[in-house]
Amino acid sequence: MLNPVRLLVSSLAQSTRCCSGYVFRMRFLNSLKQDDEACKAALSHSDLMLFHSLKPLLKKNKDRSFSSVRLQYDDVKSLLQKLGTDLSLIQDSVLIGSSERGTALFCLDLASVDAAAIEEVGGAKFVDLRKSFFLLSDSEAPLVAKAQALLRWHLTHTFCSFSGKSTKRNRAGSHRITEGSEVVHYPQMSPVVIALVHDGSRCLLGRQISFPAGLYSALAGFCDMGETVEEAVRREVAEEVGLEVLSITYSGSQHWPFPNSSFMIGCFASVSPAHSELCIDHSELEDARWFDLAQIQTGLQSSATKKGLPVVTWFPPPHAIAHKLIREWVELQTQAPPPH
Numbered sequence: 185m186l187n188p189v190r191l192l193v194s195s196l197a198q199s200t201r202c203c204s205g206y207v208f209r210m211r212f213l214n215s216l217k218q219d220d221e222a223c224k225a226a227l228s229h230s231d232l233m234l235f236h237s238l239k240p241l242l243k244k245n246k247d248r249s250f251s252s253v254r255l256q257y258d259d260v261k262s263l264l265q266k267l268g269t270d271l272s273l274i275q276d277s278v279l280i281g282s283s284e285r286g287t288a289l290f291c292l293d294l295a296s297v298d299a300a301a302i303e304e305v306g307g308a309k310f311v312d313l314r315k316s317f318f319l320l321s322d323s324e325a326p327l328v329a330k331a332q333a334l335l336r337w338h339l340t341h342t343f344c345s346f347s348g349k350s351t352k353r354n355r356a357g358s359h360r361i362t363e364g365s366e367v368v369h370y371p372q373m374s375p376v377v378i379a380l381v382h383d384g385s386r387c388l389l390g391r392q393i394s395f396p397a398g399l400y401s402a403l404a405g406f407c408d409m410g411e412t413v414e415e416a417v418r419r420e421v422a423e424e425v426g427l428e429v430l431s432i433t434y435s436g437s438q439h440w441p442f443p444n445s446s447f448m449i450g451c452f453a454s455v456s457p458a459h460s461e462l463c464i465d466h467s468e469l470e471d472a473r474w475f476d477l478a479q480i481q482t483g484l485q486s487s488a489t490k491k492g493l494p495v496v497t498w499f500p501p502p503h504a505i506a507h508k509l510i511r512e513w514v515e516l517q518t519q520a521p522p523p524h
């Protein structure tokens with residue numbers, strides 16, 4: 185009998201032959217989410233990203249950069265065999281992507297296996313997500329964050345919050361169903377607005393008491409139930425620094441794995457320079473300040489203060505949407521005005 189995943193790949197390749205590889209990949213992933221048998225078969229020809237207690241396994245490359253370790257299914261099987269672990273553990277893998285040739289990518293948390301033993305066999309280290317996120321490249325960090333978010337969601341949703349009955353996942357791990365019912369649970373994200381407030385010539389950044397010394401960022405806050413993005417931005421800015429927002433423009437979005445899964449919605453928010461005096465709510469922010477272009481450019485060149493050295497002002501690193509908003513604002517300030 186033909187392997188169901190090979191059948192699926194060849195029929196999708198036929199039906200999408202006039203489309204891009206991206207279209208094939210999206211349809212392939214969508215089919216695996218819906219077809220448990222094909223997904224099971226895809227797993228046995230897949231690559232896997234390994235985690236331990238939600239920490240990704242990272243390796244240091246020759247050029248001193250870091251990347252996540254991806255092992256082929258058979259290598260993971262041999263690794264588990266070598267460590268005397270139950271092979272059925274691989275069935276807990278969660279689908280996170282695929283190549284354009286139909287090799288699926290899964291992630292798997294091996295929390296029940298000795299971390300040091302895996303690290304030794306794999307020649308790599310399990311690294312805390314916050315640290316990993318900033319060690320990895322711009323292209324890899326979001327995928328590792330997505331994998332960890334899905335693994336965390338499964339770990340914390342083994343029971344139905346309504347009936348208390350246990351829940352069971354589909355093969356891909358894209359949802360869970362309450363046992364003996366039709367109730368389906370999907371992974372959730374919390375929408376968070378993040379706004380770079382500006383008054384024409386300056387932009388506003390704040391810091392929470394929990395931030396590392398010297399770090400200033402754009403204002404952020406969780407959306408309340410029923411709020412639009414615009415309402416959430418207006419409310420957060422009013423609550424945190426006492427300013428009235430005049431207009432809001434959308435810039436971009438980002439999945440942010442901290443504290444759990446936040447969906448960051450990045451905006452610019454303008455306020456009137458005539459009404460720019462801050463009234464900070466110190467229960468939310470330790471400090472907030474207006475920065476001019478020169479101060480922002482200096483801050484972008486600085487990084488976290490080393491122990492014993494004077495504190496410098498610095499901004500979130502490039503992966504963070506706050507950084508992207510600050511850079512975009514600088515570009516807008518330094519662009520030549522359009523000809524009349």
Ligand SMILES: NC(=O)C1=CN([C@@H]2O[C@H](COP(=O)(O)OP(=O)(O)OC[C@H]3O[C@@H](n4cnc5c(N)ncnc54)[C@H](OP(=O)(O)O)[C@@H]3O)[C@@H](O)[C@H]2O)C=CC1
Pocket residue numbers: 374376378401402403404405406438440442443446448468500504505506507
């Ligand atoms: N990617 C980036 O560039 C940046 C990302 N961020 C992220 O934005 C997020 C929000 O910013 P922050 O200023 O802390 O938010 P808020 O200003 O909304 O303050 C956080 C408080 O909101 C309450 N809250 C409401 N809904 C939630 C929820 N779903 N989950 C957790 N807390 C909730 C909690 O208060 P209580 O418990 O009292 O109800 C919490 O202490 C942070 O997690 C931060 O990591 C922030 C800056 C930059």
Ligand SMILES: [Mg+2]
Pocket residue numbers: 403404405424468
């Ligand atoms: Mg906030």
